Structures are given as C-alpha cells and as structure tokens.
Amino acid sequence: MRPAGGMQVRVQETAFDFGAEAAAFARNRTDLGAIVTFSGIVRDVDGGLTVMEIEHYPGMTEKALEKIAAEASTRWSLGEVLVIHRYGRMGPGEQIMMVATAARHRKDAFEAAEYLMDYLKSRAPFWKKEQTGRDSSWVAATDEDEDALKRW
C-alpha cells in the first residue's frame, strides 16, 4: 500500500507513549523499508536533577516544527514524518520528544531524522530550565548545536 505521505506534528504537555508511537508509526505502509526514531530523554548526569521545565512559544512552536518537517520532506524521499515535543514539567528519565521518519531507503530515513533534530534543537522555540534541589538554571545553547546546522 502507498497512502499519501503523512506529516504529523504534535506539541503537548502530557506524556506520550514512545513504544506505542514507534509501533504505530508508518505501520500501514508496506512500501517503506526503513524507519528511524530518535527520542530525547530528560538526562540527569550528576544525579541531582529534580525537574526539567520546558517553556515554549504557543503558536510559533507548531509552525516552526511544521516548517522543519516540510523542509525535510523536500530534501529527502520520505513516506512519513512524525514530531512530538512536550512542554511543561518532567522528571529524570521522562521522554521530552521524539521524531520518526519512514523512507524506502535507510540513508534518507537517517539523514532526515538527523536534520529534524538539528533544526528542532536550535530553531524551534523551546527553552529548558533545570531544577537541581533549590537551584534552577536555563540550559544554555551550545556552539556545537549551532554548528550542527552548517552541514545541511
């Protein structure tokens, strides 16, 4: 079966079920051989993080993500694209976001997923704040993330 290619963007406060999303993604497509997913987890490197809070810009966020997903669909031959990104408060180990790409060939699926992540990191209006005990601080953008855009 080859239904029309689908692009789905969801911005939500509630948790999502990564396993169920991954399982359902592109499952009605038998013409796509390669599926890549990326998921971002609230990371607690030093064991001190209590809460991660993500602020976003309602309205612009959806538009920015749709633009990034549409651009990926133009650059690579993709059958399906999914982007889910949460905002609000979440604890260590919780899923922050995921992207999924389905393509006939693995190269397209991989590159498109990396492109989505690179742009989503630095061009979608989300800001992370980490709370460690009583202290909280905004996560700083890195040069590395900005540089990652240059390869595309």
Add this chain to the structure above:
Amino acid sequence: MRPAGGMQVRVQETAFDFGAEAAAFARNRTDLGAIVTFSGIVRDVDGGLTVMEIEHYPGMTEKALEKIAAEASTRWSLGEVLVIHRYGRMGPGEQIMMVATAARHRKDAFEAAEYLMDYLKSRAPFWKKEQTGRDSSWVAATDEDEDALKRW
C-alpha cells in the same frame, strides 16, 4: 542511574514487538539523553511480493553481530546497544530487524546506529530471497551498500 553499559544481540525466527522493545530499551538509564532506533521492514514496492525468506549462518551470525556491536561501542560513547535480526519467512510490512543505540549525545547515538546498519547489511551472514507469485529470487547486494562502509 548508571548501570554498566549493555550490549544485546538476538537472532531469532519469531517476530518481535518493535514498540515494546523500543519502549523498554535503556529505560532504566537516566544518564542517557539520546536514543535512536532503526527498524527494517519487508518492503513491497510493486505490490507483488508474497514472502520474504531470510537465510542465515547459525553461529557465525551471532558472532558477526556481536563483533559489529562491540566495535560500535568502541568508536562511540554508547550506554546501551541492541540488535535484533530475524530469519525465516515473513510477509510484507513485517519487521525484519531493529537496532537501537542510547548515548548521552545524539551525534553518538545516530552515528553508531548508522554504523551498525551499514555493517550489518554487508558483513553479517544473512541472505534475503523474495517470492513474487511463483517466482523467487535472491536479493542482490548493491555497490551502494558496499560503498557505505567506506565512510567509517
């Protein structure tokens, strides 16, 4: 939590539950922020495929996959690696295999997953045979897949 890094390779005839595997992968790790999965699906581009049959080399297959996964763990900073590959008969749309990588940083998770796929494609002893109606033919290896190894 930082349990010791895990490497898991499974070669099996039975189907696996991609959603459940993806959901369970690295779920006890809060120190790893980036998870990448790739899954390969039996693709039916022209709508004529009835069965895909995968032959493998019992014994060597497991060793080859473990060697590839171990090499990936040496090259990139990975917390967890999972490789599942089926053999036997499967129909269009069924999952053939998956790899999953978990790392602190997305670049490591993405690159390691692509490396695993490139090597698994051309260096693990699997052979695909496609049956279309009454005809069946062995899938030919491509120069593209062989060339993909050169970048590593």
Add this chain to the structure above:
Amino acid sequence: MDVLYFAWVRERIGLPSEKVDTGASTVAELVEELRAREDRYAVAFSDLAALRVAVDQELTDFDAPLDGAREVAFFPPMTGG
C-alpha cells in the same frame, strides 16, 4: 503591538507579554525604546548577541522592519530536543 518575552528574558523583565505603542520601524528601534524604559529592560536587552527575535512568529534579525507586525517576541537561543 504585542511584545512577548520567553525564558530568562521573561524573568528579567517580569512579564510574559505586554501591549506596546510604538512608532519603531525596525526591531532594533523597538529594542532602543524598551531599553530606555526601565533598568529591567536595559538589563534584559544589554547583549543582543544573546537574544533572538521573532516577528509574527517567524525568526528574523534585529534589522527586520516592523511595518504591519502584530507580534514581536524576544527570547534566548532555543534549546529544544
């Protein structure tokens, strides 16, 4: 015009958004007007290299014209994903 602030820009200015009456023709001119208001604005806008701006929900730069703009937002570099 609606002016929105996010993340530490919002915290420094103390507001998520406000209506601003302005004759500014570019983002940079609007920033000058805001800076002149009060210390908290001057502090929030002290280093433009640390800020990003969107006009009507599209990322742009500080030279961008404001004619017809309904919404301008200031925020730090984004950290999604």
Add this chain to the structure above:
Amino acid sequence: MDVLYFAWVRERIGLPSEKVDTGASTVAELVEELRAREDRYAVAFSDLAALRVAVDQELTDFDAPLDGAREVAFFPPMTGG
C-alpha cells in the same frame, strides 16, 4: 572438514553442507578441488568475485590458509538489514 554453502551457492550445489577430505592448504586450493568434482560445483564457483568465504565463522579471503580449519563456508555477498 565441514564445508557449508548458503543461499544460491547452496541451491546450485544442492547441499547445505558436507564433510570434505582435503589436503588443500588455502581456500583457493579447496575451491579448485571442489570445481573439479562435478559441473554443479564448477557452476557454483565459476565467478569467485561473486562469492564470499568464511573460515571457522570469520570472513576472510580466498588466499586464506586452511591449516587447522574445522569449517569453511561459501556464500554470496550478504544482504541483511
């Protein structure tokens, strides 16, 4: 020594594996012996560029020595994933 065949090599030779008594000191010498047996072997081994070989379950090449080898396998380029 166990000699194994996979995929179309197995189909052309008509066997998945067999015991072979050989004095061959390299894979290439073993191939020569097999080729000389019967047409089906000659056909299966007609183009070595289209074949891969593993000795004791490790990929190697046709120059590889066989001393002490317990298992040699011939097969086409792999197509996993």
